[in-house]
Amino acid sequence: MKQRPLLLLILLFSISITAFAQESNLTGSIKGKVLDSETKQPLIGVNVYLPDLKTGCTTDLEGEYSLPKIKVGSYNLVFSYVGYEKITIPDVIVRSARITYLNTELKPTDINLDAVEVKAGYFSRTESQSISATSFSFEEIRRAPGAGGDVSRIIFGLPSLAKVNDTKNSLIVRGGSPVENGFYIDNIEIPNINHFPVQGSSEGPIGIINVDLIENVNFLSGGFNSSYGDRLSSIMELKYREGNRTTTDVQLDMSFQGFGGVIEGPLGGGKGSYVLSARRSYLDLILDLMNEKVGMPTYADVQGKLVYDISDKHKLSIIDVFSHDNQLMNQADAKENKNYVYTDYLYYTNTVGLNWQYLWNASGYSNTSLSHTFRKTDGRFYQTSDAKLLVNNKTLEQEINLRNINHWIAGKALKLEFGTEAKFITNNYNQYYNEYKDLLGQNTPAITMNKTFNTYRAGGFANLILKPFAGFTFTPGLRADYYEFNKTTNVSPRVSLSLDMDDVTTFTGSFGVYYQAVPLVIAAQNEAFKNLKNPKSYQYVIGFSRLLEESTKLTIEFYNKSYHDFPVDPNQPNLFLFDQAAMENLFLPHYSLVSTGTANSKGVELTIQKKLAKDFYGLVSGSYSKATYKGYEAKTYDRIYDNRFNFAIEGGYKPNESWEFSLRWLYAGGAPYTPFNESASYSAAKGVLDASKTNSKRLPDFHSLNIRADKRFHFQSSTLIVYLSVWNAYARENIAAYTWNEIDNKPDKEKMWGLLPIFGIEFEF
Template identity: 40%
Template sequence: MTVLLIYLISCTLIAGQSGGSGSISGTVRDIKTKSPLTGVNLQLIGTMNGAVSDENGVFKIERVSTGSQQIEASYLGYSTRIIADIIVKAGQSSQLIIELAEDVIQSETETVTASYFNESNTAVPSLTTFSREEIRRAPGAAGDISRIITSLPSIAKVDDQSNQLAVRGGNPIETTFFVDQIEIPNINHFPKQGSSGGPIGLINTEMIQSVDFQAAAFPAAYGDRLSAIMHIDFRDGDRESFRSRFNLDLSGAGIILEGPLGDRSSYLLSFRRSYLDLLINSFDLGTSSVPHYGDIQAKIIYEANSSNKLSLLVFQSDDHLKSEAEDASENDMVVYGNQDISELTTGVNWRYLWNKSAYSNTSIAITRTAYDELFYETGTDQLLEKNRSSENTLKFRNSNFIRLKTNLSIEFGAEFKVQSQEFNNYFGATENTGGDSLNAALLVSKTKTNYRALFLQLDSEFYKNWSLQFGLRSEYRSYHDSFTLSPRFSLRYQFDPQQKVIVSYGRYYQSLPAKLNELNQTELELPSSDH
């Protein structure tokens, strides 16, 4: 009854938002240097309504009809762009960050055609970008980012029960995730230790500004992974007024709160919790094996001036599952047991604009992941696996971009990680996929490792429709006491605005998960690949 009442209230609130008008506001900036663009013309397509960005690149279009809208952004010396799928709600302001790519001005008269796609004119292969609305409307994805990514070429799911991504035939451990420049170990509930997967997506799509996914041949700015990089940008909270949104679906109930914190800051908070366990406790549904999970996601920003912006990110998940032997037997489950998993990442990112041609991003973050798992064999009640472990990581990352000339830019930076792990694990006797018997194993250990990296990357549009990207990345891993050097290269030729060809090469190295290293008495070779 309580859940039904909440559902009816939420439907009433949503219905009450129809009709009326809202507004569209945001910032326009250069896609490479991130510097604000002044005097950009923003036209609401199909109307006479529009706005012009101010000296800080800020704009606002008032009295916009509710529903899906499109904006055309045009600026002298830059490619004209159309921003589609802007959802406007009554009495609310839709926030945008619009990035424009610099264009070469021809001396002869030419026709300017607006594009729905935004490209930086650099030789970046296999890069796909999704907006929040594309993720929300993707059929069958239910707002889960990983499910949308599997629709891309060369990417597959390992199975239907997990969001593990196999990119270009690689292993699921070979993908890494960044949220607002801060590395996140996993973006799923009930994560599999050392891997990228889990059965239920963790990211709240209402928090997202955009998602960039790059499969293989990614540039020197990223490393310690063999297959892919996913970068998720959270949007800023509303700086004009307080807003709240309640959601209720099959995965759980949640609320989003956002609003201003003074003139220069804002907050965006998300709280979610599953409710199936509450139904199980209220009604006899014949089983008690129901997952209980929740998460908190938060972003607080402070913009001291047009050059300095601080962002605080909090990313927390809490997962629990308890299954009894009786339920396992009645439901033909092979194993039963308990799972208690928690993950917390807290970090700060500082973006500094040096001038109109250069900027820096510097972040520091702490991540803690804890596992307490027990699994038994149904029927025999034999202990199959015990996993009581914790992993703590301190991460520092700095990247700097400088546009030396109109057609020449350089990016450089450094990364540093300190990791500590503690394991108290037991693995029961079993058989591998080849039918060979494996003896029981006990893992009790404490380890501390560090990872250091430097990278340098050069982008050049060196001749007419040709562009080149060349980079080097050096890495040191204390566990293997090894130093590696990774070259990255990409060449692009643009036939016309709709057609291009990109040839790329890169060498990549990756650290193995600490649990896998500790289980092997002999030192494993550092994995590497060429793309």
Template identity: 40%
Template sequence: MHFTFDTYTFFLRHLLINKRLNCLWLLLCFLGMMMSLPYPAQGINSAKLPYATAPFSDDDRQPGLIRGVITDQQTGETLIGVNILLEGTTTGTSSAADGSYRLEALPPGIYALRFSYVGYETFVRTDVIVRPGRATQLDISLQESAFDAEAITVQAGYFQRRNDQPVSSVSFNPEEIRRAPGGGQEVLRIVALLPSVASVGDTRQDILVRGGSVLENTYIVDNIPMPGIQHFRQQGGQSNGPIGIINTDLVADLSFQGGAFGASYGEALSSVTNITYREGSRNGLEGDVNFNMAGAGGTLEHGLAEGRGSLLLSARRSYLDLIADAINAGGAPRYSDAQLKAVYDLNDANRLSLINIYGSSQFRSRAGDAIDAGLDEIASVRNWQNTLGANLRTLWGTGFFTNTSLSWSVTGDETRTFRLREAEAGDLFLEDPEFALNAEAQLFALRSVSYRQLGRRAGIEFGTDVRHERTQFDYTLAQGFDRAGNVVPAFRRDTAVNGTLAAGFATLQLRPLSRLSVNAGLRADYTSYNSRTDWSPRASLRYALSSRWSASAGWGLYHQANPRFLLSQSGTNRTLANPRAMHWVAGLAYQITPETLITLEGYYKGYSRMPQLPGTTQNSDPGFVFDRAGSWLPELVSEGKGYARGVELLLQKKMADGFYGAVSASFFRTRYQDYRGNWQDRDFDIRYLFSVNGGWRPNNNYELSVRWSLQGGGPRTPFDETASATLGSGVLDMSRFNELRRPAFHALYVRADRRYFFRSTNLVTFIEIWNAYNRSNPDSYAWSSITNQETRINQFSILPVGGVSFEF
């Protein structure tokens, strides 16, 4: 029996494309843009500063400042005497003895800063926003140059490439996150712009990395592991909505690694998303209030202990449910989240930070709306999670530092699905719950990562990662049929799944030649669920062929415990081996201009020890278990294997001369061997991805951007219409498993931003059009027992999205 449901997606779409609601949103977005109409510029005295024009004279607008600390990217040591220059001007400064710097009395605007230092790669940081009367914190780490001893001209770089992450790694700064067309200012939607990442469309937050499932990714926030970062998350890892928990207004840096990542990361077969929250202001009270298509929120920040620390608070709440009730638009989801970060400098060598990330979401669909959509299932869902954690950063001495975090996470899931049935009189009635789940999990985590320099050309990263989990599952299954048409008897299970995951790791980082960096690591993972220890060797390298060309490669073994929902279904499932993936990655990078970089990577990912049905199984679903881990699968073995292989191209241009953009493309296959020995396409064998996006910023006030995305249609299995009509439930024709293909997905996203600098405040407005040419992209296919036919559920039609943020 398969316990995913598509009702949330439908009802959200039904709400958003309701004509009355669309008109309301268009009116609000238009008014928001009109509120920021510019006044004529008056007497600007800073014409030499790029993008620094604004509708107030310098005498009217309060100046802002940029400050920060500059460190060595590898050792964390502060750098003294780094030259900092505002691009296109002669305004600059240098870092002090403690690595700090300040650029004061700057007219509000958008700047690019150049950081240069002898023996290090020159770096240009774009999109630095200076707000009236506010301080912008910009901490920078510089990478030691591969050409420090050679007579060769090295261009300034707009891209930072870490020697410890030489392959499949991309970072985004806050402004790149905010303005991405179609990104919705959501972390996973931003990541989905990369060639290594496919999505399931606009209606969900799920990412599929190099042919893997949503279960194969891990998320770290400020060195603290997160159980998930999506609202409406199911037991199989899927989300049921486009909204995430992370407030991207708080994000200082977003780093994504799509393969061959280092030994310090575990519990992931495909990718690592590393998020760094910014500090709050160390001065007086600052904040913002905002609203957008889905909800409203605000942020407050203030200094602590006379500048020795800061406090940052954020809260958001949706109002789709309130609008739906007011205009009678049908059921709507409700979500809220709240986030906190506090930082305090204990002394010059120790900094303590505390974070709390809370999210809650719930939804109850309505029978009438389901019938209108041709569906016969409705759902009631309530999810919540909270992560509380502290991280201590300690500088032990020259070239030696440690980050140690302790955290506690709680997640809850209350889900009910109901089937609509037709009585003899033709009336519809609601059956008892087809599936009822109550699940609550606690995660206690200790994570410590240290780096020790072993000389000018060597260092070692080492640490430990310990997690203790306590999960209680209580679920009831009504008698029914699985998607292959087999009878599933009624079942009730109330069980605890408790266990400990403990790991130790070390990576030796070497530069045997000035142009060559090498990383060799080893990770050992112990899992108490099956009392197994897995060893994961990993290695990577980068070689600078010239000042513009570089080659890189990576290899490694990766292990991950099986989904806890599968472990809860039987005692034998708890003895399953931990799934394994082997990564091979190789790539080339060429810096066309200082602000333009092209990379080409090829990869192979081999899966083994994957859970699958036993070979003696008869007439059952041959689907890949990790692609449907929310299903009822009480008897599994660790004999599954598969692969993903492909090639990716990424062309990036950072903001320079008013323009930025990116082109990405990938071609790949992902397959597996089923329990019958046949090789099958995985559900996420999309095969090709292509995306082009770009923007133009003519001045401080305006920005226009556009994105077009294309991805192949994934495989699907047609319904057995005779069996489905007989049983009154969708039965797939397993003789034609994954034989059909969904239509290709493609959509155009158009965005306009307006930024307005007042005397001491700042207003940012935007409007987007998703799916601008109204393409009918399928989301899923369902069988309706009401109409006794297949129903195609589409993703968003043309959809206006807008928002306003007022910063003070």
């Protein structure tokens, strides 16, 4: 028995050696399609080149290319074409006996090609969104240390994001709140991309999206153009990849997020494809086998994409994203685990959408999508001390979304992006909130809400992209939205510019007005809330970027966001309503709200990013910012996300084609908090904040090191990827919040992740 671990190590080592010995004889292939980025028309005769192997090919009449019998490994793939910017795509992984599909788009250039050779390559930008945009490829997403396969955690290293609680996926962007973020997959809006979401917000602890289905991510941290509305802080654009159009591929995996698999294959003789993923959490199954009953949350998700080419000009795609969350905890387990609340919670959500891409001709194209989303919540929350029912929430929320966006090229100096969208909402609320003491110790009477809530929103937008001379782009835009709920029309002018100072240096700037409706879970509570204004912000961004070398880029941005017309509660004059979801994990009922709240955030951000040109990649970022608000009494307070300074360093090293090592270290100033009024808290047996010291104290500074090692095993017709990641490697005790222990009636603290090893495995065949 004692020899089994040794035998197992010998076996694994032997497999490793055998696999390594075979790699020199193992090959795969790379295929894809190259399109014009402005018209989506195929490009004929594009040079596709693998510098490491000194081999390549050109695209055919359909814009397609094929590189067969490529030795397994990681490569840079170079695309060049007369009249277009040359690009280099790093981290192209060739796997044994499999096809790596890589579709790309080339941008036409209006300056001489010699100047573009250095400037292009590893970084790209769109003319309509030239500022505050960061893109990630599939491989960058998959291998990110500290991400755990979660797309939201991948961007935690960016300087625009506050570091408040690493046990949540809260995207707190430039002083905003998780309420203010939007998510789109293939032109289709997804209300929330997390399991166990907070109703009315975008946060949650674990992501839904399977990164193995993602082709790329584009994160807009501010200054986004008029094609997006009803969001104040950020937009995340995700693109699902297409499935294999030639053969059927299968992948099995197990990771931090659960176990599951992916299957993909061709449709209609290669005219289409499908890719489907299914996953489920497994910690509850392990505990069941151990006969442990601790109310472990369970979750599952199913998602996929189907694509079919009707003709050369028409393509249809369907995506579906489904998730299911459940938690059942009894009072005894809650007491044993020091949980103040226990729950019987069930949640379902599904978004299904159809997107139609129509290529008009060489002058433009359009995308039109129609989608339906439902979110069903059935949850009861009880007070652990006496089993008192606190909240009974039965809600069915449904949306039908229609979105159309068109791109028209009038000439080299003039382009137009325009479209419309509409959202039809039907929400059924059957909610009961028992009487309780709020954070200030005030008695709040019970409230029952039983109503069906129907409303709609509609909007239109246009962006004019002007290029009066080479190297300069000016993009004025205008958006108008009508909100039926409060009978309000909002007009949002936006403008951005980009000026190339020389071949490697660019200056950017933007200004915009942004509106967002009050979350309906709040607005539906009282008929009087129809008089609330839509919160708005004025955003200014100035940026500077310079290519330090072909694969390394420096970016500096200054921003200022001025918020107005936020809802505030006169009974809680020093609290900020949009931050309540993060403080209490839900929006509680309010009897009175007025639109007099204001806020401001401003800061400077610096990023140095190096793409994987050879062996090494990395990112260093830092920011200094200040975020404040004024409540009902117009006194100024720091917002609960105000870290003031953030610093991140992350990177990776690939010594060979089999191994990869990476790390991420984050450091941030302590977030503000309001201390307890201890005498009132002891008396109430519940945390009561000291209103006279609102957000006057600071948590200890946050810092954490995440490390990761990946190992690839290539076999004759399959590939095995094994990785080990360690979160918070030196076991720093980071404090998320100071809390009140209602079980023992004493002060306590909520900790972030301790030292957490994470093992993952992917098997492709």
